Amino acid sequence: MNIAFFLLPKREVVYMTPEATMRQALERMEFHRFSAIPLIDDSGHYIGTLTEGDLLWKLKNTPDLSFENTDKIRLKDIPLRWQNQTVSINAKMEDLITLAVAQNFxxxxxxxxxxxxxVRRREIIEYCSEQIFSSKLIREA
Known part of the structure; x- marks a missing residue:
C-alpha cells in the first residue's frame, strides 16, 4: 500500500522554520502537546526535528538564558540531536515500519x-494491527 493514503499533509502539520524563536517553539509545542516537531526551511525542505530535549539542553547550556529571553534565540542556533529519516511519497507502508520503531513520525x-x-507512528501501528488481525481471521476461517 502506498503511503499517500496515510499522509498528514503539510498544511495540517505543526512545524517551525529555523528563523522562528525558541519561545515560539515552546509555546506551539505546549499548545499542541507535542514533544517533537519538524523544522522546514524557506525552500520547503525538511532540515530536522526539534525536540523538547533540544530546547532543554539549550536552556541548560546557555548562561543567563531564561524563559523570559527565549524570544532572542532562533531555532537555527539550537543544536538538533535527532534527524528523522525521510521517505519518498512513492515509498510503501512496509518501508516505514522499521523507521517507526525510533521515530514518532x-x-x-x-x-x-x-x-x-x-506519516505518524499511530497510523503505522494501526496498519500493522489491521494486517495481523486480518491474517489471523483468515487462518481461523
Missing part, C-alpha cells in the same frame, strides 16, 4: 526532496 518528501507531510 516519518517526514515525507516529493521527488524534489520538498517536504509534503508526515
Amino acid at each position: 516519518v517526514p515525507v518528501v516529493d521527488d524534489n526532496e520538498v517536504f509534503i507531510g508526515i
Whole structure:
C-alpha cells in the first residue's frame, strides 16, 4: 500500500522554520502537546526535528538564558540531536515500519526532496494491527 493514503499533509502539520524563536517553539509545542516537531526551511525542505530535549539542553547550556529571553534565540542556533529519516511519497507502508520503531513520525518528501507531510507512528501501528488481525481471521476461517 502506498503511503499517500496515510499522509498528514503539510498544511495540517505543526512545524517551525529555523528563523522562528525558541519561545515560539515552546509555546506551539505546549499548545499542541507535542514533544517533537519538524523544522522546514524557506525552500520547503525538511532540515530536522526539534525536540523538547533540544530546547532543554539549550536552556541548560546557555548562561543567563531564561524563559523570559527565549524570544532572542532562533531555532537555527539550537543544536538538533535527532534527524528523522525521510521517505519518498512513492515509498510503501512496509518501508516505514522499521523507521517507526525510533521515530514518532516519518517526514515525507516529493521527488524534489520538498517536504509534503508526515506519516505518524499511530497510523503505522494501526496498519500493522489491521494486517495481523486480518491474517489471523483468515487462518481461523
